[in-house]
């Protein structure tokens with residue numbers, strides 16, 4: 001076996017040739033990949049080797065010797081180090097080009113579908129301060145209850161007040177809530193001992209409604225003086241319509257526990273998307289970038305090319321947003337989703353918008369779709385919007401058997417999208433086009449909508 005010519009603590013000079021899928025610069029030393037934070041393709045740097053594994057290693061920049069024209073100067077490196085904004089050092093044009101290339105690459109390399117028509121990515125006019133939701137860990141740092149983000153690959157809290165990609169009103173709310181908690185002596189969670197109490201502060205804010213929800217994730221149900229605390233929060237943040245305590249007693253990285261208790265107001269906020277009103281509860285999924293979600297849904301509806309006689313299945317429907325956005329264009333919509341809270345929201349959302357041609361059912365897509373098929377349900381258009389891991393192959397088989405004339409696939413992970421499109425292509429569907437939409441500026445993530453038609 002060839003021995004590696006570099007070792008931990010070596011100082012070497014490298015050229016950056018690529019960006020990894022998670023936004024790290026990639027250099028190769030005699031074919032061995034080194035991943036280097038805060039570098040860009042075309043740059044040269046003197047780096048310190050931090051770690052070497054069998055297949056790849058990590059290094060950090062000591063001196064940047066040649067800069068890329070895509071480099072942004074005067075950045076806040078904390079945003080990169082914490083992983084809040086891993087592409088903060090890259091111009092927005094550079095970010096968009098990188099993401100579009102990534103989508104092209106997965107269809108060529110993973111799916112072996114080099115002919116795929118990938119449309120130019122749709123970016124944002126103002127690609128900062130877009131997130132309508134924040135999940136912020138709470139720890140004790142220097143004797144103070146602190147909020148911030150973990151340093152990447154660690155659970156060391158870096159205290160922060162400006163999160164750059166979040167709605168600034170959310171940043172402001174986190175500080176106010178943190179300070180009220182500190183005033184009333186609430187103890188920060190101690191992860192190493194699964195002790196202490198306040199684990200996370202979650203804030204959701206309606207982009208159009210401005211209604212705000214605060215979720216206090218605690219280890220125990222005890223929250224002394226909560227009546228006084230919620231009054232003070234509401235006094236300082238009149239937009240707050242809901243304060244929920246979520247109890248998560250487990251030693252786990254999963255943020256939310258199973259139990260919710262409403263401490264103030266209602267247990268949901270409302271917001272709007274494409275002119276329809278939605279109710280969103282603490283545990284329901286809701287797209288974090290409202291402006292781009294509207295762009296994404298419009299593309300999905302355009303690709304669906306709907307007729308008034310169509311039956312549409314909205315699989316992985318969350319609180320029903322896609323199905324309800326298109327319900328007035330079709331005969332009926334059937335939505336399915338595994339989270340009962342989201343389905344409860346979806347049913348109320350249909351009523352709130354006076355939409356009567358929709359039905360929502362709780363269930364796992366891979367189990368419920370075969371039941372629907374057996375019951376004789378037929379769909380003209382199938383819309384899917386699964387989590388990052390994509391679709392189960394059994395779901396794809398059922399979908400193919402149901403034989404909708406069109407499938408619109410909304411995806412937050414181009415790799416699983418490409419894999420699944422290849423399967424659909426093998427089973428009688430033609431991939432017409434893929435539209436990338438930048439839902440997550442300053443990060444390497446990219447959303448896509450794909451149009452598949454039955455051959």
Ligand SMILES: C[S@@+](CC[C@H](N)C(=O)[O-])C[C@H]1O[C@@H](n2cnc3c(N)ncnc32)[C@H](O)[C@@H]1O
Nearest residue numbers: 285287316317318337338339364365385386387
């Ligand atoms: C990316 S979200 C999309 C939600 C919705 N379409 C929207 O745009 O807001 C994926 C949804 O799939 C749900 N989900 C996850 N696994 C599922 C499964 N096996 N079957 C059905 N729904 C699932 C999640 O609860 C989540 O609401």
